[in-house]
Amino acid sequence: MNRAYKEVQQITVAVDCLIFGFNDGKLELLLVHRGFEPERDRWSLIGGFVLNEEDLDEAAHRVLSDLTGLDDVYMEQVRTFGKAHRDPYERVLSVTYSALVLKKDYNDELVKSYQAEWFPIDGLPELIFDHKDMVDSAMQRLRRRIKSGPVGFNLLPKKFTLPQLQKLYEAILGEEIDKRNFRKKLNSMDFLVKLDEKDKSESKKGAYLYELDEEKYNHIKNFNI
Amino acid sequence: MNRAYKEVQQITVAVDCLIFGFNDGKLELLLVHRGFEPERDRWSLIGGFVLNEEDLDEAAHRVLSDLTGLDDVYMEQVRTFGKAHRDPYERVLSVTYSALVLKKDYNDELVKSYQAEWFPIDGLPELIFDHKDMVDSAMQRLRRRIKSGPVGFNLLPKKFTLPQLQKLYEAILGEEIDKRNFRKKLNSMDFLVKLDEKDKSESKKGAYLYELDEEKYNHIKNFNI
DNA sequence: CCAAAAGTGTTGACGATACACCCATGT
């Protein structure tokens, strides 16, 4: 390894954010509409370039905030796309980040004002470059993550109902889950606290609200749904 | 997103390769000794810079080949390290790749002639920059991968014995596995072909050699060890 | 009073683990 740094080719580095939103039992993805060349009028992930003095993670948060107004989103790096000609205009390396949020926690108007828009995950428009591959790889990861680790909780509202939680899992996994088995498993892991409140927004009977026992939640050994 | 590409900061991009080697029941990692400044005389992962017209994956293979003489190694991307000051001399973004090889499949002399050296995974020297973090993250991934998917097979020699395979799993997982249960599970997945040959290099009795049934191997649904 | 969603237990099947002895061979 010859560290003649200055003689080495430098590359433009971007971050692309995959913001999955959950709302009304459906999983959606946040995209931005390109009102400029190149690739005008097509849809793309939320992306931008990494600045000089910026950590990669910071760049992802800044880009997301700049393009959608969303702050304080918990994101994880997914993978890096680096084919030499993935962007036909100029070489750009892209590191992808993924997050899952509850749409209703965020201001829909704000998002709209940034020309960003939610699309159902199974009805995405055509995307630029290799962004579809990015979606696929992030979805794959999300499915794995949510099954085998406490994820999908960093993103829940403080209080939530079990039917809501179950629908979230169903939307991500793309399959139905048995109510009783689902509850049984959650109960056995013992990190949910049942509250005395009910949420009646989604049914007449109303569903009990739960919250996390943070302490227990952070020390789960065998999470598995 | 303003695509004024040329005005955007460009960044030096490196790949760092984590080559895990299995030999004699032990897991080792291949490192190179730095005979030059900066950080002379310290050890580092096998790394190099990504060239202009080179896919990221290609770069990883080239760097590995250039620094160790190893070719045709199956590598997978792990994650990208992008703190602004992870390399104190200049900003370098690093994408890590990981592989698992059988040491004896490769020419040890050749590797040595490149000033590369194998170290036991639990006796690594101090590494430069954030390379220790890279090792940790790659080990974590390796453990996950080997449990829940047919990995550790892309890297096996054509023919191998079950005791060898078991020791590989034990070395990676860091725990002992019951012989009978291990064999039972492999058998149930039905992708191993028992040969009529024995390998006597590791015992007097000799152990039967096996090979993969490629067809079945590529269509395993529930791999789980 | 009825529609719509919430809540609640049991059983059977399967997979995971624990466990001990004989076999083949080179020295």
Place this chain on the structure above:
DNA sequence: ACATGGGTGTATCGTCAACACTTTTGG
């Protein structure tokens, strides 16, 4: 003949999946 590693089966336990009815309440 003995030391060394290779090979084999069974019993038990825990985990996962399948399955149906009662409760609450707004309209």
